[in-house]
Amino acid sequence: MQPTPPAHAPHTASHDREIESLAEFDEVVAEQGTLAHFRVQAVDLTGRTDALLSVDTKGAVFLGCPMDEAAATRVRAAGALVFPPVPDLPFDPYRGFVYTPDELFDSLDQGYEATPDALSYAWLQETKADGDVFASMLRAVHDDAISDALDELLVGARVVGVMGGHAMARGTEAYAGAARLGRELARAGFTVATGGGPGAMEAANLGAYAAPYGDEMLMDALQLLAKAPRFTPSITDWARAAFEVRGRWPDGGPSVGIPTWFYGHEPPNPFAAHIAKYFANATREDGLLARCTAGVVFLPGAAGTVQEIFDNATPNYYESRGEPTPMVLVNRAHWTEKLPTWPLLRALARERSMEARIALVDGIEEAPAALKRLGG
Template identity: 30%
Template structure:
């Protein structure tokens, strides 16, 4: 070719952010875009700063500490801490009962004996770590040189773990704590107690009824205290067809600590 045609000037094109794989073609309505993990942000949705910049910013609001995404991380950390701490605990039994029970209450001595017998039978004793019946069971296990575990919970009337706990974990969330009781216990022994005790009792029998847990004994200690509840469940709930007789049969009622521990051991023994 002898003639050279002039090359036209290139059109003015706005700068496109240099983010790999996100450059837009000239003329696109969304020249400004950002890829944040799996999310694509374009136009006015693109933030002025990156995630790393916001993370490393020295002065920023702290309301994120109370936002739901951060709560998820706290919940996850409670499960990780609980599983990691208790995974090598070995056979264990949870003992429940009222925190309001004084040392002079007849059921307190019953709790001490239950803790002692469980430890002597080779079980770790897991309680809520508080005073009253929980302290009693921990005390019995502690003095029998057994493993005495307390799973505490953050409450407005915080009391801390009792002095007989030699392995303790404190939880913010009731549901994370409940999982630890159920996952690492071979059965429940329930001393007289209030709403918290009833909550644990009925959660256990519900999970057994729905076969979420199997071969899980529940022993109620204190015949005079629990008999009215058993009678109501039999005469009203069972009579109305709301539960089956098998649901009641799995609950063992006794005043004898030896019988309570033997009930746990019976479930542990393989069928002949």
């Protein structure tokens, strides 16, 4: 199925020779009359044989574009490179856009194990076990394509990351608070970005999804979700509850989830409209934090969240990405007693420019004001 490009993701100057949809292909052929030096990415061209047989394709690159054999032979002879689709994969390594929840959870009615998300994780486990170099290359190509699509999606956006653990259960006050945080950030004009998984991540994406609706909608949605509080023991039931909410309120606000198949036991949450899912967790972690240009809010979490705090602190400390971005840690007891991360972060920041960009607050409701105060 040909994906639909996000309405708010225009091409930038650096991408003005990329073609990522059939509509773009037709527009370029009609207006420019040439495909020379264009990059055509994951577009089904089986119905465009006449165009491929007639226009100049010198220096063009076709990445995973199905086309008739006569067309493929002709464009190769004209000087184009053709990378054909790879058969029998549960994902497209050349895809031009980030994922949607409907794509990753397709066939959920047959159980989560039948979805592209689960099948992609199973493929990863199989190919990692046998050390197939071709599979390694496909994973790298896929992740680079996802990064490219994510960059295009977020052009001009003020992105605030919300980080937190996957263990936060639906039906708890902590989950409701994280959802209210996501809603307030979205209503303030920020693009909410999370690690894309369950728990605190899902709650923040849910809040952004609820932003266009009245406050009662979020309360009702939280009650519906509470019937499947965790993604264990059944991811299927957990996901179906989320899609029930989406079905009842179909016009939710956008946000971004950036999960990974590295943590295959954690499914992506269906409330992020745009899901940039990676095979390589290191690429995903660095990319997620680097794109949070307006700051990051860290909710209580465990090892993964601690890692994210210092992954974010390092470029702020060295100013390797320019001016430090705001960091707000939520829950004083958690970050000073249970996992005493705050004292070390504060010691690192002392007498550096990032010192004015970090804050510790007691409750979630204080986070938006702290973010604003720090310049987010």
